[in-house]
Amino acid sequence: MPVLENPTVRRRVLGANLRRLRDEQGRLLEDAAQELGCHPAKVSRIESGRSGIRQLDLRVLLDFYGVKDVRTREGWLALARESRRQRWWRELEDQLPQDFLDLIGLEDEVAGCRGFQPSIIPGLFQTEAYATAVIQGGSAGPPSEAQLTKVRVRLERQKAMTGRRPEPLHVWMVLGEAALRQQIGGRGVLREQLLHLVEMAQLPNVTLQVLPFSAGACKGGMLPFLLYSFPAPTELEVVLLESFTSHAYLEGPGDTAHYNGVFDHVRATALSALDSEALMVSLADELARS
Structure with a gap:
């Protein structure tokens, strides 16, 4: 068959x-x-x-x-x-889930990505140490070969924002304050991660905002999502909802309109980009003094 x-x-x-x-x-x-x-x-x-x-x-x-x-x-x-067209990740097809391969392909093709991640630093912005800690999931000992492959792929994905031609990926991400405080990998790893976020926020194609704890409830609930937009001539947007075991892609106009509304509400409620950067620096300084 x-x-x-x-x-x-x-x-x-x-x-x-x-x-x-x-x-x-x-x-x-x-x-x-x-x-x-x-x-x-x-x-x-x-x-x-x-x-x-x-x-x-x-x-x-x-x-x-x-x-x-x-x-x-x-x-x-x-x-x-x-x-x-064949892509750089095709040699890893037998090592990675198809859902993850689809996600890599999506990020390699789209012009823009907007999203909300309330509790963890998104993969596009993770340092190697932070990504390793996330992928290990708190397990002790050195990472396995399979885990190292996932880390390498995660870091390779980030080149879409810095090395892609003719245009880099434009990213506008709102992070929940919890994502900046959860000490994944420990204080040192988190501090390095926060400083990396500050560095990435300087890119002209990247906007980072933080939704503080004081903002309270927000439209759509505290659920993560990504909204990808494709370059001309397409008018289609795709919503990505990730879970522990799979990825769901929503392409209907009603779905994309809903999540556009949620994103507009979250970004309007969040701290400005400058205030968000100041908060990241402040938290990194706190970790250095701990």
């Missing part, structure tokens, strides 16, 4: 946007299939992200959906090419 490939996030984004274009033009699945000269099931697989799409087929659909602008068309074609 053939093994079904788990669709990549990029394919899902491409397919969802093609479905959006078809709906906007009032076309049926059967209409698109007739234009391509294929069975409707093929179009369904493309729109669900289960299959990629050839450049020739994409050009036919763009013509059919009335996409005429040259730059917009090239954006769509680039999106299709990227969905097939």
